[in-house]
Amino acid sequence: MRIKTKLNLGVGSLFLMILILTLVSAFYIFSIKKDTGNILKANYNTLEYSRNMLLSLDEISFNENKAILVFDSNLKKQIRNITEINEDRITKKLELNFELLKQNKTNEKLKAKIRQNIFEIMKLNMNAIKIKSDIAKQTAETANLWIAVVGTLCFLIAFNLLVNLPNNIANPIKELTASIKEIANKNYAERVHFWHHNEFGDLAKSFNTMAEKLQEYHNSNLYKLSFEKKRLETLINNMHDPIIGLDNQGVILFINNQALKIIGMKQEVVIGKQATNLALTNDLMKSLIDTDSNNAKSQPMKIFADAKESYFEKEIVNITIKPTGEDTLISIGDVIILRNITVFKELDFAKTNFIATVSHELKTPISSIKMSLQLLENKSTGSINEEQKHLIEGIKDDSQRLLKITGELLKLSQLETGNIQLNIEKSNPYEIVQYATEAVKIKAEQKQIKIIMDAEENLPDVKADAEKTSWVLINFLTNAITYSSESSTIKVKLKQRNNQIVFEVIDSGKGIDNRYKNKVFDKYFQIPGSNKSGTGLGLAISKEFIEAQNGSINVESELGLGSTFSIHLNIV
Numbered sequence: 001m002r003i004k005t006k007l008n009l010g011v012g013s014l015f016l017m018i019l020i021l022t023l024v025s026a027f028y029i030f031s032i033k034k035d036t037g038n039i040l041k042a043n044y045n046t047l048e049y050s051r052n053m054l055l056s057l058d059e060i061s062f063n064e065n066k067a068i069l070v071f072d073s074n075l076k077k078q079i080r081n082i083t084e085i086n087e088d089r090i091t092k093k094l095e096l097n098f099e100l101l102k103q104n105k106t107n108e109k110l111k112a113k114i115r116q117n118i119f120e121i122m123k124l125n126m127n128a129i130k131i132k133s134d135i136a137k138q139t140a141e142t143a144n145l146w147i148a149v150v151g152t153l154c155f156l157i158a159f160n161l162l163v164n165l166p167n168n169i170a171n172p173i174k175e176l177t178a179s180i181k182e183i184a185n186k187n188y189a190e191r192v193h194f195w196h197h198n199e200f201g202d203l204a205k206s207f208n209t210m211a212e213k214l215q216e217y218h219n220s221n222l223y224k225l226s227f228e229k230k231r232l233e234t235l236i237n238n239m240h241d242p243i244i245g246l247d248n249q250g251v252i253l254f255i256n257n258q259a260l261k262i263i264g265m266k267q268e269v270v271i272g273k274q275a276t277n278l279a280l281t282n283d284l285m286k287s288l289i290d291t292d293s294n295n296a297k298s299q300p301m302k303i304f305a306d307a308k309e310s311y312f313e314k315e316i317v318n319i320t321i322k323p324t325g326e327d328t329l330i331s332i333g334d335v336i337i338l339r340n341i342t343v344f345k346e347l348d349f350a351k352t353n354f355i356a357t358v359s360h361e362l363k364t365p366i367s368s369i370k371m372s373l374q375l376l377e378n379k380s381t382g383s384i385n386e387e388q389k390h391l392i393e394g395i396k397d398d399s400q401r402l403l404k405i406t407g408e409l410l411k412l413s414q415l416e417t418g419n420i421q422l423n424i425e426k427s428n429p430y431e432i433v434q435y436a437t438e439a440v441k442i443k444a445e446q447k448q449i450k451i452i453m454d455a456e457e458n459l460p461d462v463k464a465d466a467e468k469t470s471w472v473l474i475n476f477l478t479n480a481i482t483y484s485s486e487s488s489t490i491k492v493k494l495k496q497r498n499n500q501i502v503f504e505v506i507d508s509g510k511g512i513d514n515r516y517k518n519k520v521f522d523k524y525f526q527i528p529g530s531n532k533s534g535t536g537l538g539l540a541i542s543k544e545f546i547e548a549q550n551g552s553i554n555v556e557s558e559l560g561l562g563s564t565f566s567i568h569l570n571i572v
Helices: 003-058 064-080 087-103 108-184 199-218 221-237 257-263 275-279 283-288 342-377 386-417 429-439 441-446 466-483 538-548
Strands: 243-247 252-255 301-305 308-321 330-340 425-427 450-455 462-464 489-497 500-506 552-558 562-570
Touching (some): 275 283, 301 330, 425 429, 429 450, 538 552
Parallel strands (some): 450 489
Antiparallel strands (some): 243 330, 308 330, 489 500, 500 562, 552 562
């Protein structure tokens, strides 16, 4: 039976019995009141009238008129209050005798008859009072019986509800609570074992279905994926590098505490929001989602973090997947990673300052060595033999190489510290190329290498620092001469592409392996197996010079087929 039905039956029965008890009590109280009211109204009043008539009958001898009036008044009341059998007949006799007495007031026999009539009326009513009293007593006893029976039924129903109802409700809830605790402790094999056909039975069935599905879910790959997802989120959240995950619509999916700290926002404000909307009020977020510098290595970002000015290197990693049964990769979002490079930047600053100081200090003694060599070569200082002459030439070459190295190191340190000044102005591209080719002419002639100029006519001027751009072209040409074979050709091309002038240095040397093409512009990098006489700074400095002029630098090469180094500068 349903619990709702049980409650309705139990409480309804109790309510019905209480209603019956109330009605029975009211009925018998009304009956008893009616019985006692009849006694008072009919019989007690008659006895009172009879007593008054007896008293007035005795006073007739003393106060005749007044007694007659009192007797007559009570007699009339008695006539109107006749209620018992034969009471009317006796009252009629009393009325006739009283009429005779009024004619002969001294007739004692007549008075005796009247007294006899009154006593008969009183006896009749006294007997009626006893009968009605017995009836009222019987009614009261019947009322007590019915009230006791109905009250007992009410008590039994209430007691049954008190004993059974709490257990019927509490015990299943207690068992269900224990099972829920087991489920919370990942004991998904737990089941509830009451199968009554009521609400708790339905609840138990639903609970067991839920537990079965939870057990199935726990044993499924979905649970393992969810668990791994939570573990990955915990791992990401405990990383020291700020990390932000976006879906392919730009909605932020996750963000760790480090990222929240530097952008100054709370997680509930960020998660599920469009990054572009947040960028409207947060400049740092705007910088983080800026993808303009994705194709090239971006400059470190300077952010106030960890109570100091810190440096971060931003990397945006595009996440792609290959759907099952398909061959094409699809993008599902991006992950923005900020690597804290403050320590390395501080070390780099220290290294740059050290290199700048050492390079500056070395230039003076190297210059003194070169001057001393010039004095030795002067005949006024004395004659030298061939062997000494070869030694002086060797020292001169080494001094020149050291001077070049210190010069490159100084330029690099100036670039890194921002102390180098660029003189960007309207410059003639033909003059830049001419200056660079003249500077390497002697070196090219030593290897019998021919430098060919291939320039388009009427090219416009470029916005550039002519000296620094010439230095870059000289570096390209020097490398081309170094890695080209004797009697080969180097081509310098000058052309216009859209709003830029392109400078190209094309050689037919041994070329660059694809593994190293993206590294040739890194500081101190030298291609394995190449000439180690340099510092590996020339191309790195060249890249800094060109990018400082809002230009770009590029290399194209095939192993064994030569290389093409190019500069792209904006037209004025």
